[in-house]
Amino acid sequence: STQSNSYETITVETRDAVTLITLNRPQALNALNSKVLEELIDAFAAYQADESQLCAVLTGSGDKAFAAGADIKEMSEKAAADFYLDDFFSPWTSEIVKKTRKPWIAAVNGFALGGGCELAMMADFIIASENAKFGQPEINLGVAPGMGGSQRLTRAIGKSKSMEMCLTGRMMGAEEAERSNLVARVVPHDSLIDEALKTAATIASKPPMAVIANKEMVNSAFEMTLDQGLIVERRIFQILTASEDKKEGMEAFIEKREGKWKGR
Ligand code: CAA
DSSP states (O other): OEEEOOOSSEEEEEETTEEEEEEOOGGGTTOBOHHHHHHHHHHHHHHHHOTTOOEEEEEESSSSEEEOOBOHHHHHTOOHHHHHHTTTTHHIIIIIITTOOSOEEEEEOSEEETHHHHHHHHSSEEEEETTOEEEOGGGGGTOOOOSSHHHHHHHHHOHHHHHHHHHHOOOEEHHHHHHTTSOSEEEOGGGHHHHHHHHHHHHHTSOHHHHHHHHHHHHHTTTSOHHHHHHHHHHHHHHHTTSHHHHHHHHHHHTTSOOOOOOO
């Protein structure tokens, strides 16, 4: 495991082909301020650029929180014009979600509230500890979700539950989150990071170009009509058939051995 400690609000470690990024403001329940955003943008760009890294995990430090939201203290000092002119919250999607074509998993270890829930939902999927609590409590602050909650939560769990969560601000526990399809899997609290890293290592063992292609296809289901999505799927499938890893993967199957991936 190699560590890079040049950040103030996050830590980044790599273990073989897996990058572990940890939000590291436990005294503020890992609340997301401008510095966290700046450092996460940098860390995700580094992950995307590093050819040796094939899957990432994002988690929160401390035992209580993944992230308890956007930083309320920072937001309380801003005027509407600041939010509007800076297009506040825009880079979370434009710089992190859109530019990270490689997969990443949110390992939610406690509170994932407001922007914390929204950040977890930006991941390709969520693995939750039994202690995870999800919510969009912005209504209690006189506002509403601003980092995608009204859209991504509704797509994940449907209108009725999403509306109830946003209007009441109530939290949803791990068991309900799994039942509602917000999370892929719930694991015991103490094994969360091991399980997330193990899942990431499994993904990292797959042919890397096919991994990116699968991610792009599934994401297309949220962006377009069924007809358009099916065209995207077929075209990407057809491109993959020209890859060296397709030739290797099918040969390896027929020869009953493990494939050796080139990533192209
Ligand atoms: N922003 C800034 N600081 C926060 C924070 C946040 N979102 N959430 C917690 N903290 C800070 C607290 O102020 C406190 O700091 P001090 O010790 O300096 O007072 C510290 O973290 C510990 O928090 P608590 O003492 O409140 O811990 P608790 O165990 O009693 O309660 C909690 C935990 C229920 C999660 C509670 O902290 C809480 O309700 N937090 C706010 C949750 C919230 O409203 N999130 C939405 C933010 S708005 C948003 O995210 C907008 C958007 O759509 C992007």
